[in-house]
Amino acid sequence: MNKILEVRNLSKIYGPGCPQCLESTGPEADTNLCPHCGSVVAIHDVSFDLFAGEVLGVMGESGSGKSTVVKILYFDQTPASGEAIFYDRNRQYELFALNAAQQRWLRNHRFGMVYQNPHLGLNFNITAGGNIAERLLVSGLMDYGTIRARAKALLARTEVLLSRVDDLPKHFSGGMQQRVQIAKALATQPPLLFLDEVTTGLDLSVQARILDLILEIQQELKTAMIVVTHDLGVIRLLTSRAIVMRYGRVIESGLTDQILEDPQHAYTQQLVASAL
Amino acid sequence: MNALSHAQSGNAYNFGFLDEYAKKEVRRAILKAIAIPGYQVPYASREMPMGRGFGTGGLQLTLALIGPGDVLKVIDQGSDDSVNAVNLRRFIEMTCPGVSTTTKTAECSLIQSRHRIPERPLTSKQILVLQVPYPDPLVVVEPSENKRKTMHGEADYSRLLVKLYEDIVKFGEITISHRYPTRINGHYVIDPSPIPRWDVPKLNNSAALILFGAGREKKIYAVPPHTQAEPLAFSDVPFRVEDFRDAQGRRRACARCGCTDSFLDEFVTDSGGKTWQCSDSDWCEEQMLLARHRQRESRHEQDSRGS
Numbered sequence: 001m002n003k004i005l006e007v008r009n010l011s012k013i014y015g016p017g018c019p020q021c022l023e024s025t026g027p028e029a030d031t032n033l034c035p036h037c038g039s040v041v042a043i044h045d046v047s048f049d050l051f052a053g054e055v056l057g058v059m060g061e062s063g064s065g066k067s068t069v070v071k072i073l074y075f076d077q078t079p080a081s082g083e084a085i086f087y088d089r090n091r092q093y094e095l096f097a098l099n100a101a102q103q104r105w106l107r108n109h110r111f112g113m114v115y116q117n118p119h120l121g122l123n124f125n126i127t128a129g130g131n132i133a134e135r136l137l138v139s140g141l142m143d144y145g146t147i148r149a150r151a152k153a154l155l156a157r158t159e160v161l162l163s164r165v166d167d168l169p170k171h172f173s174g175g176m177q178q179r180v181q182i183a184k185a186l187a188t189q190p191p192l193l194f195l196d197e198v199t200t201g202l203d204l205s206v207q208a209r210i211l212d213l214i215l216e217i218q219q220e221l222k223t224a225m226i227v228v229t230h231d232l233g234v235i236r237l238l239t240s241r242a243i244v245m246r247y248g249r250v251i252e253s254g255l256t257d258q259i260l261e262d263p264q265h266a267y268t269q270q271l272v273a274s275a276l
Numbered sequence: 277m278n279a280l281s282h283a284q285s286g287n288a289y290n291f292g293f294l295d296e297y298a299k300k301e302v303r304r305a306i307l308k309a310i311a312i313p314g315y316q317v318p319y320a321s322r323e324m325p326m327g328r329g330f331g332t333g334g335l336q337l338t339l340a341l342i343g344p345g346d347v348l349k350v351i352d353q354g355s356d357d358s359v360n361a362v363n364l365r366r367f368i369e370m371t372c373p374g375v376s377t378t379t380k381t382a383e384c385s386l387i388q389s390r391h392r393i394p395e396r397p398l399t400s401k402q403i404l405v406l407q408v409p410y411p412d413p414l415v416v417v418e419p420s421e422n423k424r425k426t427m428h429g430e431a432d433y434s435r436l437l438v439k440l441y442e443d444i445v446k447f448g449e450i451t452i453s454h455r456y457p458t459r460i461n462g463h464y465v466i467d468p469s470p471i472p473r474w475d476v477p478k479l480n481n482s483a484a485l486i487l488f489g490a491g492r493e494k495k496i497y498a499v500p501p502h503t504q505a506e507p508l509a510f511s512d513v514p515f516r517v518e519d520f521r522d523a524q525g526r527r528r529a530c531a532r533c534g535c536t537d538s539f540l541d542e543f544v545t546d547s548g549g550k551t552w553q554c555s556d557s558d559w560c561e562e563q564m565l566l567a568r569h570r571q572r573e574s575r576h577e578q579d580s581r582g583s
Contacts, residue, residue: 100426100430101430104430104432123438126438126442127442127445129441129445130438130441130442130445133437133438133441134434134435134438137434137437137438137441138432138434142437142510142511143510143511143512144441144444144510144511144512144513145512146512147441147510148445166445166446
């Protein structure tokens, strides 16, 4: 199998930081707030690999740093230390050594992101079609007819009514906004997609249909995905491998079935046991 | 000549109103603007004896460039005789002794213009200074100047293009009538000041140096001579200028001179009807002179044939 992403020793600290930060935080210390300097150790020493066409789950409670991981990989935030190598079409990119323009190029051409909050992923003042057009225009497509046809095809694929292509996303339901976000993320057919709590806050029937859609797309395009969620149902349905995070550290990783059926770490046991 | 010697010579103001250091700074900004076509160079815009927004940016460029022996033309939306143009011309006549002014495009060496480029093609001996209210084309899509600078640096203009896309979706065509975003030398996109679309193609490969000055926003930028200026558009929805066609599809003509290939202004007549006239008053006069000349010549011919 081809490796597509290799993340090593990723760390992110909010605040001034001090030499005691790392030893006084984490699952053993039962906090991610450093008692000496007040810094928040959002993530520390996170390492994992992702292979082409694979879906990796990142689970953990609120504040465990799981969203920070994907935000750093999508260049929304900068890491304090660590490295990530992205393998694409016989080239490899060391993500945090690239300059801003190269990072923007990767973000626009080779990565896709679906945020929990559609406000972050979509511009609510331009139409659904315009949002997708933006991503296509960034990738250098300059033909109006082609852009329009591609936008419509993508929205049709994500089951958004074509009669609403030229409506503003702020007039859409939450589920539809997520569909537009997914269409936008897929516009450039990226080999790597980040999904940050995509179904949180949607009702169950809509959740099920969005998850179906993601699965179908995954089967169809063989896109590698990192799925961040605290919902064990989503992890079970979508992912083949998972990592469990707590207080910014990876406490367990392995095959999803194994983790859910035979959790090793006390916290994971509690997490699995508390699932309905 | 430095500022001191002028003060001692008894003149109340230095030649060109601005002191020599201010002019030098503006000239330095101009040189940088020419060196990086389309890049907005910040400069220390001085207080002028007129309100910001009345052409202070253009005026500072003009005063920094003008010298004795220059012939100046000042245009306000095509006209040499409207208030803004007359007052600026008088101010420059007052503060720059030895400078002559004209209304004829063909005769001037320096043109300060508000929102029009003359119809008559400019020559390599001329400099056009345009007054700019809003220098940054990205201001409509991004409020933070810091982010806009990054976007300019990375030539990230996709959000401007999205605006064009939305226009076509909503109205079937691009509806920007003036301040049409134009890419200079393949990188920076500029706001070419509120010139109509009609004038945008004149920026491309112009023989004359074209300078833009924004006094309130403290920016100077340039389209150097023989530089590519390409209005943003889609490959299958090309940029087009105003066509001035009537209901029958005929090109309207100027009511004064009969010209059919100039930018026209629409007027309401006393009877409530509409009439069209050349926006460039010097061009209109010139066309009328030419027409009269032609008439006289044909009459002359007839006379000589008759005798």
